[in-house]
Amino acid sequence: MKILVTGGLGYIGSHTSVKLIEAGYTPIIVDNLYNSKKSVLKRINEITGQQPLFYEADIRNKTDLKPIFAQHDIEAVIHFAGLKAVGESVKKPLAYYEVNVYGTITLLDVMSEYQVNNIIFSSSATVYGDKNPSPFIESYPTGNITNPYGWSKFMVEQCLMDLQKAEPEWSVTILRYFNPVGAHPSGLMGEDPQGVPNNLMPYISQVAIGKHGFLSIYGNDYPTKDGTGVRDYVHVEDLATGHVCALQKLNQSGTHIYNLGNGSGNSVLEVVSAFSKACGQQIPYKMMPRRAGDIAAFWSDASKAQKELNWQAHYQLEDMAKDSWRWQQKNPTGYPDEE
Ligand code: NAD
Numbered sequence: 001m002k003i004l005v006t007g008g009l010g011y012i013g014s015h016t017s018v019k020l021i022e023a024g025y026t027p028i029i030v031d032n033l034y035n036s037k038k039s040v041l042k043r044i045n046e047i048t049g050q051q052p053l054f055y056e057a058d059i060r061n062k063t064d065l066k067p068i069f070a071q072h073d074i075e076a077v078i079h080f081a082g083l084k085a086v087g088e089s090v091k092k093p094l095a096y097y098e099v100n101v102y103g104t105i106t107l108l109d110v111m112s113e114y115q116v117n118n119i120i121f122s123s124s125a126t127v128y129g130d131k132n133p134s135p136f137i138e139s140y141p142t143g144n145i146t147n148p149y150g151w152s153k154f155m156v157e158q159c160l161m162d163l164q165k166a167e168p169e170w171s172v173t174i175l176r177y178f179n180p181v182g183a184h185p186s187g188l189m190g191e192d193p194q195g196v197p198n199n200l201m202p203y204i205s206q207v208a209i210g211k212h213g214f215l216s217i218y219g220n221d222y223p224t225k226d227g228t229g230v231r232d233y234v235h236v237e238d239l240a241t242g243h244v245c246a247l248q249k250l251n252q253s254g255t256h257i258y259n260l261g262n263g264s265g266n267s268v269l270e271v272v273s274a275f276s277k278a279c280g281q282q283i284p285y286k287m288m289p290r291r292a293g294d295i296a297a298f299w300s301d302a303s304k305a306q307k308e309l310n311w312q313a314h315y316q317l318e319d320m321a322k323d324s325w326r327w328q329q330k331n332p333t334g335y336p337d338e339e
Pocket residue numbers: 006007008009010011012013030031032033034035036057058059060079080081082083084099103122123124125177178179180
C-alpha cells in the first residue's frame with residue numbers, strides 16, 4: 001500500500017518512513033529539502049534494506065504534486081511538511097501561513113483531484129493554548145495561541161474539519177504531538193537542527209558534545225516541582241509508531257483527533273539529569289529569566305489514542321536521552337550533505 005509522506009526526510013517523517021516500511025507499507029517521500037538532506041534516504045535504507053522513492057517537490061506547487069499523484073495509486077497521505085520554529089514564526093508570520101496553511105490547502109486540492117481522501121496531519125499540543133489545565137484532552141477548546149506557528153496548526157485543523165464536513169467521504173486524522181525527542185536506537189537517524197537549536201534536548205546534546213559551554217535554563221520560578229518548566233516528552237520512535245497505528249483509521253470516514261504524548265510531565269532539571277546520566281558527564285547549566293511566551297507546564301492525556309488506536313508510548317526519559325546522545329555522538333555535525 002502506497003503512502004505519500006510529505007516532509008518525509010525531516011525528523012519525525014524519516015522515523016515514520018522507517019516504521020511504515022517495517023509494517024509493510026510503501027512510503028513515497030515528498031520533500032523540498034528546506035530543512036533536511038537527501039542523505040537521510042541512505043540511512044533509511046541502512047536500517048530497513050529499502051530506499052523509499054523520493055521526489056524533491058514543494059507542497060505549495062501543484063505542478064510538482066500532480067505528476068506524483070498521477071503516477072502512483074496513493075492510499076493515504078501523512079502530512080509532515082511545514083515550518084516549525086515558534087520564534088521564527090513570530091518574525092516571519094507570512095512564511096508560516098504560506099507553507100503551513102496555503103501549502104496544506106494546495107496539497108488537499110490535489111488530493112481531491114486524484115480522489116485520495118485519507119490524510120493524517122501533524123498537529124501540535126500548541127493548539128491547546130495557554131488557558132487549559134493539564135492534562136490536555138482532545139475535547140478541550142483550542143485557541144488562545146501565542147504565536148503564528150501555533151495558529152497555522154489551528155487553521156489547518158479547522159480547514160480539515162470543514163473539508164470533512166463538506167465531503168463526508170474524507171478520513172481525517174489529526175495527531176497532536178507533545179514534545180518529540182530522541183533518535184533511532186541505531187544512531188543512524190535523529191534530529192538535525194540547522195544553526196543553534198531552540199529546543200531543549202538538541203541544545204543539551206550540543207552542550208554535551210562541546211558546541212556550547214552551558215545550557216540556559218529559562219526560568220526556575222515556575223509553580224512546578226522544581227521551579228523549571230514541565231513538558232510531556234515523547235520518543236520519536238513512539239511517535240512514528242503512532243502514525244502506523246493511525247493508518248488503521250484509513251477507511252473510517254470522519255475527523256479523528258488524538259494526542260500523542262507520554263501522559264506525564266518532566267521538568268527541565270529532570271531532562272538535564274537524565275541526559276547527564278546518559279552521557280556520563282554533568283551538563284553545565286545556568287538559571288536565566290523565563291523565555292517569553294513559555295507556559296509553566298503541560299502534558300497530555302493520551303488515553304484516547306490508547307483506546308482507539310491501541311497506541312501507547314513505551315520509551316522513558318532515560319531512553320530518550322540515551323538515544324539522543326548516541327545520535328549526537330555518531331553524527332556530531334548532523335547528516336552529511338551527500339553519502
Ligand atoms: P522537520 O523540519 O524536521 O521536517 C519537516 C520537513 O518538511 C523537512 O524535511 C522540510 O524540508 C520539509 N518541508 C518544509 N517545507 C516544505 C515544503 N514547502 N514542501 C515540501 N517539503 C517541505 O520537522 P519535524 O520535527 O519532523 O516536524 C514534522 C511536522 O510535525 C511539522 O509539521 C511540525 O510542525 C510538526 N510538529 C513537530 C513538533 C516538533 O517538536 N518536532 C511538535 C509538534 C508538531
